[in-house]
Amino acid sequence: MSGVRKDCIRPVDFKHGRVDLTHGSGGRAMTQLIEELFLQAFDNEWLRQMNDQARFNVGAGRMVMATDGHVISPLFFPGGDIGFLAVHGTINDVAMAGAQPLYLSAGFILEEGFPLADLKRIVESMAEAAKRAGVPIVTGDTKVVERGKGDGVFITTTGVGVVPEGIDISGERAQPGDKILLSGSIGDHGVAVMSQRENLTFETTIESDTVALHGLVAAMLHAVPDIHCLRDPTRGGLATTLNELARQSGVGMKIEETQIPLRTQVAAACEFLGLDPLYVANEGKLVAICPAPFAETLLSAMRAHPLGQEAAIIGEVVADPNRFVQMQTAFGGSRIVDWLTGEQLPRIC
Amino acid sequence: MAIPYIDEFRDGDLARVLAAKIVAEIQPDRRYRFMEFCGGHTHAIFRYGVQDLLPPAVELIHGPGCPVCVLPIGRIDNAIMLAQQPGVMLATYADMLRVPASAGLSLLKAKAQGADVRMVYAASDALKLAQDNPEREVVFFAIGFETTTPPTALVIQQAQRLGLRNFTVFCNHVLTPPAMQAIVASPDGSGTAIDGFIGPAHVSTVIGTEAYHRFVAQYAKPVVIAGFEPLDVLQAVLMLVRQINGGRVEVENEYSRAVTPEGNRKAQAAMAEVLELRDEFEWRGLGLLPHSAWQIKAHYADFDAERRFVVPTLAVQDAKACECGAILRGAKKPQECKVFGNVCTPDNPVGACMVSSEGACAAYYSYGRFKMEAAR
Numbered sequence: 250m251s252g253v254r255k256d257c258i259r260p261v262d263f264k265h266g267r268v269d270l271t272h273g274s275g276g277r278a279m280t281q282l283i284e285e286l287f288l289q290a291f292d293n294e295w296l297r298q299m300n301d302q303a304r305f306n307v308g309a310g311r312m313v314m315a316t317d318g319h320v321i322s323p324l325f326f327p328g329g330d331i332g333f334l335a336v337h338g339t340i341n342d343v344a345m346a347g348a349q350p351l352y353l354s355a356g357f358i359l360e361e362g363f364p365l366a367d368l369k370r371i372v373e374s375m376a377e378a379a380k381r382a383g384v385p386i387v388t389g390d391t392k393v394v395e396r397g398k399g400d401g402v403f404i405t406t407t408g409v410g411v412v413p414e415g416i417d418i419s420g421e422r423a424q425p426g427d428k429i430l431l432s433g434s435i436g437d438h439g440v441a442v443m444s445q446r447e448n449l450t451f452e453t454t455i456e457s458d459t460v461a462l463h464g465l466v467a468a469m470l471h472a473v474p475d476i477h478c479l480r481d482p483t484r485g486g487l488a489t490t491l492n493e494l495a496r497q498s499g500v501g502m503k504i505e506e507t508q509i510p511l512r513t514q515v516a517a518a519c520e521f522l523g524l525d526p527l528y529v530a531n532e533g534k535l536v537a538i539c540p541a542p543f544a545e546t547l548l549s550a551m552r553a554h555p556l557g558q559e560a561a562i563i564g565e566v567v568a569d570p571n572r573f574v575q576m577q578t579a580f581g582g583s584r585i586v587d588w589l590t591g592e593q594l595p596r597i598c
Numbered sequence: 599m600a601i602p603y604i605d606e607f608r609d610g611d612l613a614r615v616l617a618a619k620i621v622a623e624i625q626p627d628r629r630y631r632f633m634e635f636c637g638g639h640t641h642a643i644f645r646y647g648v649q650d651l652l653p654p655a656v657e658l659i660h661g662p663g664c665p666v667c668v669l670p671i672g673r674i675d676n677a678i679m680l681a682q683q684p685g686v687m688l689a690t691y692a693d694m695l696r697v698p699a700s701a702g703l704s705l706l707k708a709k710a711q712g713a714d715v716r717m718v719y720a721a722s723d724a725l726k727l728a729q730d731n732p733e734r735e736v737v738f739f740a741i742g743f744e745t746t747t748p749p750t751a752l753v754i755q756q757a758q759r760l761g762l763r764n765f766t767v768f769c770n771h772v773l774t775p776p777a778m779q780a781i782v783a784s785p786d787g788s789g790t791a792i793d794g795f796i797g798p799a800h801v802s803t804v805i806g807t808e809a810y811h812r813f814v815a816q817y818a819k820p821v822v823i824a825g826f827e828p829l830d831v832l833q834a835v836l837m838l839v840r841q842i843n844g845g846r847v848e849v850e851n852e853y854s855r856a857v858t859p860e861g862n863r864k865a866q867a868a869m870a871e872v873l874e875l876r877d878e879f880e881w882r883g884l885g886l887l888p889h890s891a892w893q894i895k896a897h898y899a900d901f902d903a904e905r906r907f908v909v910p911t912l913a914v915q916d917a918k919a920c921e922c923g924a925i926l927r928g929a930k931k932p933q934e935c936k937v938f939g940n941v942c943t944p945d946n947p948v949g950a951c952m953v954s955s956e957g958a959c960a961a962y963y964s965y966g967r968f969k970m971e972a973a974r
Contacts, residue, residue, distance in 0.1 A: 513600060
């Protein structure tokens, strides 16, 4: 604890105040912000020590580490905000190795002039997300950049976790004959965010699906330890994740459009925006690939969990030197589900 | 999932019934070569795998109805030059951003170099940019067929009513019927092999079915106007097969839920009030076509970017190996182009047909590539 005494300085004005350069200078203002905001919100034994690092014991086994930078516009959207994303995103990256996430770090880059009220709201979202997930934020950092050199707030989180004995999940393990499972409906997050973009505002009841998935993963591994691949289809959507896995494993995939869960509102929003939901981001879904004999068991385990109630077997892994992801369309034809080119842009006609 | 008024037109069971009818009605000794004029149809055909349901005797040829694809490089160079002028903010539809222009540039690359290029979803967004940024000169890069032309006419009228001094339109709107004529009358003779046309959906809501009568009478090619849903395409194919088998040459309307004989009179009136036909306009793949594009009338000259700025006529050749021209005329298939899928891919497009998802090359590459690999 530094020498700042709370009774002789004015508290941080979280109602009308804004981030200024002193909040990142390492001086009294920064310490005050850390104490009154981050420490209070994230409160845990490691942070309370006020060291530049967190020390913790680790169990035996393989550690997993993942890091994720979060930049999003708008910062607040139906069903979540950048704070929830920053915690859930990294927990999910750790969990997709089959690991139990243990600790998180958080680095903030704040733009001069950013409202402290918004920062407080975001930090409180992170605290809530971390608490619900049972994964504490044990160390962090704050920097302030001049106005115009950032986009409000950027948050980078890093997570560590431990993989239980006997679990070997990796993107290159998909084998011909394996089944592909999806934990729920696609596109919710991307459409919720797009509905708030300034030049595209439309009303929708769709909310982001942002959520921590490690509980679902643990339930799945309990039922089927030999899951070959796990990945959360975030940026680039389901299509991108399947292409990544096909490429890593050197296989092809065949999926069925009719088996892919998709909410009517999401389908309709994509329809009028000219977007393909297969490429729209998710923040609370996962793709699992497992040997065919275990597929039904895994599906039952997923459906028994609150985050996997709409889970479905959407296709299978096939041998294909071209590593194409092919889809049988609901209409009765077939096509490739290709890598996304650049950003998905709306069409003119 | 069920989206009313849309899913009905994507029904797999109905598709099989229609496909069976087509198979039953085609004459065994002949081929049926139909051109779908519009990129919207091309996109639907590939996205839903419509060709898989058709018998081998029915071949779909992809036409030039992709607004991004037919715009010649010179006009994109013009747009980049406009965007690079000090004080200018260029508003463009997203599809245009990645189209390769001269000197390795594109609007996206010009943007990265500092030009102020903004993506808009509608012409009205461009007008709003001008209202919100009175100190800037906003130029709307207007492109497209008759579908996007009326909104451009409306924002020009609106800009005049508002007395905006910082808003102009770089008008590149083109017309469908002259392009259909050019394909059929193409000097390389490729047009004669086309047995009939699947006519545009959205364009026809504006111009109506009557706009095609002269074409059908002059060139004796049947036209069936069809919606953009996959069942619409199958139904249109069946109607074309029936016309040909019955020896009929007519304009038929499959898309009667949206298209009327006279079209949208209000939209036509707005276009006629603001725009007039150019003597000629260059099309990629089709060359200079008379009376095939719109320009802004003199009494709206204040809103014409070609009058406010210096916009030179640039004759820029397509990349040598690029077959976009022949592909747009339906004379060649994408895979017959030497650079298709190797030098030219959606990530590094050489020609415009690889850029827009409505372009034939992009559709082949992104949706149909596996079939070509299988055929090897």
